[in-house]
């Protein structure tokens with residue numbers, strides 16, 4: 001019996017919850033890096049070893065050391081991966097329950113290091129050696145789920161039984177510095193780290209390259225007695241494109257590979273045959289994904305980044321033809337209604353990086369970004385505005401992000417002069433276009449919980465759904481949106497989203513507000529979660545503090561926003577307030593840090609806790625939404641007056657709140673399970689009017 005490994009299969013394995021990769025000594029990290037690229041999961045390259053221990057589902061794993069004979073196929077597998085490169089999906093045939101081990105005796109044999117790690121002072125080899133003894137363990141790999149492409153948000157959340165889709169703790173896109181940090185931290189503790197399937201990942205960045213065109217052929221018409229007749233060498237086929245397609249069944253950008261390359265075109269053949277066109281590489285993304293494209297102009301620099309492309313293919317003369325300012329819209333095509341349905345069905349199983357045969361190209365309505373002068377900047381790694389910015393708003397919309405190179409001409413295409421021998425010239429194919437792409441998506445939920453930090457949104461989500469959101473008595477506990485599903489007795493369900501807390505000035509990206517606000521745009525309705533006691537709603541003070549001490553706040557470029565957002569979480573280990581040391585907003589907000597009380601004491605010491613009346617909280621929130629996008633306020637909404645138990649005089653507080661807003665108000669205590677049934681009915685009534693009535 002033989003188990004077949006494809007990169008997609010490996011990706012499935014690594015996405016499956018409970019799947020583990022075990023790290024022990026490695027012989028060569030080169031195969032390792034290739035495997036990792038295929039899986040889309042980046043581990044710290046300094047980790048000394050990787051063990052893949054696949055097992056057949058009905059059999060128990062057999063913990064044992066690999067024998068030399070078992071080690072043999074590993075090399076073959078790695079070589080297959082390397083040789084096939086990114087051109088084709090290699091098929092790796094190994095016996096089941098094979099323990100794959102790459103001993104750590106050879107030096108680091110590639111110049112590639114982790115993306116953005118090139119500045120690190122210690123070499124991978126050094127770090128590798130220093131940590132070689134720290135890792136051990138047993139790998140458990142599960143068979144992938146066949147139906148991995150995911151359903152709509154409702155189904156996804158429902159399938160998970162309200163399981164948290166957030167990635168608060170571990171497992172995220174490989175390109176995030178903070179994620180790498182957490183990987184390292186976890187790995188130091190001997191824990192394998194990998195993304196959890198179903199996590200909501202709202203952005204990804206990757207490099208795309210069209211496939212190289214096939215080479216032309218030198219051939220001649222059938223010869224007789226050594227005589228050369230006319231030229232008959234065909235031209236090479238064009239390289240495959242890299243295409244991004246909006247897919248209704250996708251809800252997250254989870255598991256997107258960091259590099260996508262179209263297949264190379266086939267070489268020309270004798271008898272004037274043109275080479276086959278390379279297969280397209282199609283990346284399915286959720287509907288509503290914003291695609292930003294940067295020209296990969298700094299070829300040398302990007303190769304330093306260690307993505308390994310240069311090892312597999314000559315860089316050639318990839319011509320960047322994106323030069324369009326971001327405010328101009330690129331042309332995107334949508335399929336007709338009928339096509340859309342059939343497309344969705346036909347590609348339900350599609351995954352990131354799926355190859356689509358050249359013949360199928362006609363089935364896609366392909367939109368192309370217009371050709372414009374190349375951008376002049378040397379490095380466009382998300383430090384400058386994107387050259388193209390497109391939002392895929394309709395299911396089935398496709399965008400060609402990198403065109404494949406054209407095939408080289410065969411000798412048949414060269415002019416032959418009368419009386420002269422047939423031409424013996426031919427051309428190589430040209431390289432495909434190459435770009436950096438950043439994807440951003442927004443979650444789709446029925447109800448979004450919007451509130452200041454610490455208002456109790458996550459507590460509420462955990463109380464009314466099966467999701468287990470992280471709760472902390474400090475601001476910015478939640479830094480990524482999280483989904484949960486409310487299940488009703490009659491079978492109804494409602495997808496709710498816990499949006500990270502907004503601070504005053506969020507519309508100007510303070511406290512990474514833009515990244516959070518854009519999720520609210522995709523919520524059908526809103527529940528403003530207010531702290532009825534007002535005591536812990538220190539967000540406004542945080543913003544004020546940041547403004548005073550940094551002049552800038554915690555906002556900033558979204559490309560590094562995630563790292564900052566992590567920074568602005570309190571540092572639990574700090575025992576005193578580090579006021580005023582923040583070079584940026586993150587440092588300032590870290591001033592909250594104070595282990596036991598979650599920073600409350602520190603906040604009080606800094607600001608003096610002036611309870612923020614619920615009506616004022618609501619005003620701040622609505623103002624931020626209005627400044628960000630006035631249309632948001634038109635969405636159906638209600639007010640959740642949380643922390644009823646903490647309020648000294650709830651009647652007065654509620655009366656004041658009712659005087660301040662016409663919105664329905666539902667008093668609850670999420671922590672003490674008070675008023676939650678009523679809240680669920682109220683949420684249903686605004687999200688699905690007519691299905692349930694309620695009174696406030």
Ligand SMILES: Nc1nc2c(ncn2[C@@H]2O[C@H](COP(=O)(O)OP(=O)(O)OP(=O)(O)O)[C@@H](O)[C@H]2O)c(=O)[nH]1
Nearest residue numbers: 454455456457458459472473476477478501670671
């Ligand atoms: N007494 C009381 N405390 C509550 C209630 N709801 C939440 N809390 C507490 O309030 C604190 C903040 O709760 P979270 O759910 O983390 O607040 P959040 O709005 O998600 O905060 P961010 O993620 O920072 O935006 C925690 O200490 C909770 O235990 C409640 O109904 N009563």
Ligand SMILES: [Mg+2]
Nearest residue numbers: 457458477478
């Ligand atoms: Mg929270």
